[in-house]
Amino acid sequence: MPELYLEDFEIGQVFASGRLRVEQDDILRFATEFDPQAFHLDPEVARTTFFGGLAASGWHTAALTMRLLVESNFAPAGGIVGAGFDELIWPRPVRPGDELRVKSEILDARPSKSRPGQGMIKVRGITLNQNDQPVQRFVGNLVVRERPKGSN
Amino acid sequence: MPELYLEDFEIGQVFASGRLRVEQDDILRFATEFDPQAFHLDPEVARTTFFGGLAASGWHTAALTMRLLVESNFAPAGGIVGAGFDELIWPRPVRPGDELRVKSEILDARPSKSRPGQGMIKVRGITLNQNDQPVQRFVGNLVVRERPKGSN
Numbered sequence: 528m529p530e531l532y533l534e535d536f537e538i539g540q541v542f543a544s545g546r547l548r549v550e551q552d553d554i555l556r557f558a559t560e561f562d563p564q565a566f567h568l569d570p571e572v573a574r575t576t577f578f579g580g581l582a583a584s585g586w587h588t589a590a591l592t593m594r595l596l597v598e599s600n601f602a603p604a605g606g607i608v609g610a611g612f613d614e615l616i617w618p619r620p621v622r623p624g625d626e627l628r629v630k631s632e633i634l635d636a637r638p639s640k641s642r643p644g645q646g647m648i649k650v651r652g653i654t655l656n657q658n659d660q661p662v663q664r665f666v667g668n669l670v671v672r673e674r675p676k677g678s679n
Numbered sequence: 680m681p682e683l684y685l686e687d688f689e690i691g692q693v694f695a696s697g698r699l700r701v702e703q704d705d706i707l708r709f710a711t712e713f714d715p716q717a718f719h720l721d722p723e724v725a726r727t728t729f730f731g732g733l734a735a736s737g738w739h740t741a742a743l744t745m746r747l748l749v750e751s752n753f754a755p756a757g758g759i760v761g762a763g764f765d766e767l768i769w770p771r772p773v774r775p776g777d778e779l780r781v782k783s784e785i786l787d788a789r790p791s792k793s794r795p796g797q798g799m800i801k802v803r804g805i806t807l808n809q810n811d812q813p814v815q816r817f818v819g820n821l822v823v824r825e826r827p828k829g830s831n
Contacts, residue, residue: 561742563749564758577760577822585761586745590713590738597715606716608729609737609769616763670729 530604532674533646536636544599544629547591549583551623557587582620588627588663589615592654595629603648604672610647614666619656626657634666644673682756684826685798688788696751696781699743701735703775709739734772740779740815741767744806747781755800756824762799766818771808778809786818796825 551570558567562584566576573581583591596607621627635649648671654663703722710719714736718728725733735743748759773779787801800823806815 557742561746563746566758577757584742584745586738586742590709590736590742593736593738594713594715605729606718608718611768612764612766614764615767617761 529602531602531671532604533636533638533648533671534674536603536633536648536671538633538635540633542599542601542631544595544601544631546626546628547595548626549587549591549621549623551581554581554583554587554621554623557590558584562586578620581623583622583625585617585620585663588617588621588654589665591621591627592629592652592663592665595627595654596631596652599629599631601631601650603669604674605670608670610668610670612665612667613649614664616664618661618664621656621662625662627654627662629654636671638673644675646671646673681754683754683823684756685788685790685800685823686826688755688785688800688823690785690787692785694751694753694783696747696753698778698780699747700778701739701743701773701775703733706733706735706739706773706775709742710736714738730772733775735774735777737769737772737815740769740773740806741817743773743779744781744804744815744817747779747806748783748804751781751783753783753802755821756826757822760822762820762822764817764819765801766816768816770813770816773808773814777814779806779814781806788823790825796827798823798825 565572566578567584570581631652638646648669650667652665717724718730719736722733783804790798800821802819804817
């Protein structure tokens with residue numbers, strides 16, 4: 528995967544990930560370690576809750592989105608380093624057997640005022656399930672390197 | 680833990696979690712599954728990167744924060760159900776051996792206009808390491824139940 532420097536990003540540029548299937552066991556394992564609530568842990572009890580059935584933790588959805596991004600053609604030089612998010616929304620839950628993919632778009636790219644050789648890009652990401660329904664939306668700010676002087 | 684209904688939340692109310700220690704093996708295991716980048720995976724290579732040493736994935740920090748919240752006295756009726764975040768920032772990375780805790784504060788609590796029996800609360804959360812340095816800040820919006828009519 529070619530590394531992308533600040534100068535390689537432009538507003539409107541889009542990236543697409545591969546696909547990743549989430550099994551019920553993955554949902555239960557993540558929830559047991561990080562989000563042990565009944566609607567993420569017990570399919571029977573989950574039916575009676577807000578989610579109406581077993582749902583992945585939103586943080587699991589976020590983590591899977593990161594995995595998809597890291598393995599995609601979105602490859603900033605120096606890695607994907609998130610400074611923070613202006614927005615992170617889970618419009619619907621991830622269910623057992625869902626197959627996720629991520630589309631992302633560059634909203635802004637600019638050099639850092641205080642750190643030479645470094646810049647920030649703003650990225651909108653949408654994680655979709657196999658029915659093209661959004662399960663996560665984010666707008667994130669990432670640290671990206673400028674191209675070293677003298678290199679192409 | 681007593682369950683808290685919408686009516687039990689008020690602006691300025693604060694909550695505090697217990698503590699959770701993060702070991703290097705936890706950092707490597709999470710990164711291998713969800714964020715396989717060198718600065719989260721390889722202590723030697725990590726020294727040469729933006730982070731200057733092995734750092735937990737921000738999503739790992741977020742997931743650990745959720746674990747701390749779920750086990751704290753912050754116990755909305757029906758569970759902690761995040762609708763989305765207005766802000767999510769990692770001011771510094773979590774390092775091997777760090778011990779995390781979460782402080783949270785209610786910024787707003789109001790009934791839903793469209794869904795009877797339901798409301799939203801806005802919460803500011805700060806995750807601190809053992810030196811009381813912030814490793815994560817968020818402002819999140821959670822779905823909370825109103826107290827059922829006729830109950831106390």
